[in-house]
Amino acid sequence: MTSILQKVMRDVSTGINNFKNRYKLPAEFHTSGQFKIMHISDTPESIYAHVYKVLTYSQPDLIIHTGDLVDNLKLEDNYGDLIADYRHKAANLIDKLEHLTSARIIYVPGNHDDYSVIMANSKRGEVLPEGSIIDLAGVKLGLAHQIENLPEKADFQLFGHSSAVQKASTSATEYLNGILNINFLLLPAGKSYQVSYPWSIDQGRQYKRFNMI
Numbered sequence: 001m002t003s004i005l006q007k008v009m010r011d012v013s014t015g016i017n018n019f020k021n022r023y024k025l026p027a028e029f030h031t032s033g034q035f036k037i038m039h040i041s042d043t044p045e046s047i048y049a050h051v052y053k054v055l056t057y058s059q060p061d062l063i064i065h066t067g068d069l070v071d072n073l074k075l076e077d078n079y080g081d082l083i084a085d086y087r088h089k090a091a092n093l094i095d096k097l098e099h100l101t102s103a104r105i106i107y108v109p110g111n112h113d114d115y116s117v118i119m120a121n122s123k124r125g126e127v128l129p130e131g132s133i134i135d136l137a138g139v140k141l142g143l144a145h146q147i148e149n150l151p152e153k154a155d156f157q158l159f160g161h162s163s164a165v166q167k168a169s170t171s172a173t174e175y176l177n178g179i180l181n182i183n184f185l186l187l188p189a190g191k192s193y194q195v196s197y198p199w200s201i202d203q204g205r206q207y208k209r210f211n212m213i
Helices: 002-020 025-032 045-058 079-100 115-121
Strands: 035-040 062-065 104-107 132-136 139-143 156-159 174-177 182-187 191-195
Touching: 002 156, 025 182, 035 045, 045 079, 045 182, 079 104, 079 115
Parallel strands: 035 062, 062 104, 139 156, 156 174
Antiparallel strands: 035 182, 132 139, 182 191
16 A cells, blocks of 8 residues: 555656646757757747747747747638737737847748738748748758648758648658647757647637647
């Protein structure tokens, strides 16, 4: 009985530690001196504060947002009623991202974004179309909002939109879905890390993790 209780206590302790560390990155990410990338996607306004916290903590050199900046507003479905609210909230997110850090920022608009709003509000960010490839010290990153719009050849493929369609990573290419986690990369080492979104994100996205919307 004592051994069972001890095992239960160890499991509880492990669970608590894992919960506390779910938003943390390993020490090597901070101390390696390599180029650091943060990848986010499909961000409802309810998690903006969390994104800002992780951004400040991780201090990346490059931020990549693969679309749907205000994911609680389904702009594609009801543009006329939502565009004013979207314009205001997207502007706030862009302004905060571009003032919290000096990192390079890339936006890849999604199906619930307005390209002109992002362009009008970004002071120093780059707005790239789906299917773009960026080359960083010989490491190629493919960028798209939807997985089917990714370019053909890249070392890392960054996307969002839905978890309903996945593609297995291979020895040549790693696929990173910004719906599931906040993704981080160290280059040129080519190491990837994941940090959890808040548990409430699916509600903010209207349960987008389980539906392609």
